[in-house]
Amino acid sequence: MASLKELKNRINSVESTKKITKAMQMVAAAKLRKAQEAAEAARPYAERMAAVMANLSSAMEGPDAPRLLVGTGKDDVHLLVVATADRGLCGGFNTNIARLARERVAALVSAGKAVKILTVGKKGYEALKRLHNDKIVDRVDLKDVKSIDGSIAAMIGDKIRTLFEAGEFDVCEVISSEFVSVISQKPRAQTLIPARDAIDETVERPDLKGAIYSYEPDEESILEVLLPRYVDTVILSALLENAAGEMGAKMAAMDSATRNAGELIDKLNLEYNRSRQAKITKELIEIISGAEAV
């Protein structure tokens, strides 16, 4: 049995760990509220954007349609944008995203497709570089990003568009975490390019009741403005949901860590008291039997 001093030391160290995890949990809870608000505030824009795109894309057919919308007509090279958090200590959050990414890579490779990866967030890069380092074409870290806003999404969007225009890939998918609720985050893969497929997956075509749209200046010019913005919007909402999910996962992880620390402290305290008692009893027996012997 460990000595009393050793036990006392362990109790103290677990107690300070508990304080740290408790503090981290509270920080995550505060950040979660902000991140959740941001993610929810961005939703109407993304929804309206998708609805408008659905309208427009049904009007655009034929070979003149922009390639961002209809794709390159091929399906050979896939770009996976894997968005994770930049920090750990948030349970299975990053691991789940990375696992989904690995599954997608494996599925695409076995289907004979080439895969390229762009990672957003440090953890995704770290998780994927061991197996798929040759496939990673670019990485973006969120370390220096104080708050996620349009500019970071536009920066990532620019990278994707540049790669696309250079003919580096045909299909683009975003793998990130869907913020279902505070305690539930689900990793998901969504198609980004060709945008038409992405829209068909998510949006119902609005019923125009036979009315014909008029466009100003014309469909092509509007799409030209709209498509890049659409890409940015999808990325922004993925990043915002990720941020909210990360905080939710961190809060849950830190909560259970705090609870585990509490249980451990209780157990150690019991053990400490028992051995203290045993020591006292032993000393008493020694004294009594010594007195009897005299």
Place this chain on the structure above:
Amino acid sequence: MADKLHFDLVSPERRVFAGEVDMVVVPGSEGDFGVLADHAPFMSTIRTGAISVHSGNDVTRTFIRGGFAEVTAAGLTILAEEAIDLADVNAEDASKSLTEAREDLGQARNDEERHDAEARIEKFQALLAELSH
């Protein structure tokens, strides 16, 4: 009173406005247009400028940059990159930012910085023009 028009103004960060109004005047890229209730389906890109929202006797003006307007049977939706309530800014700050942007343009070292500064100059010039109305 005629029917009301449902109007949504959203920017990537938040929903700026949602509600029933009488009329909205939008600076379209091919010219300003007013939208009343039961407008025909219509879609237009927007030039940087101010929209006027008419509700009863009140007119609210909001400065918007980048984006487009869509009119459907459900109402008018404007998706703007940026939306600033004109009541929240004053000409002094705007002209100061404009001067800063001009200085940045002079010191720009690469295309990216130049584009950024030019975009800001354009924005603040348009903002000042709207403020002087």
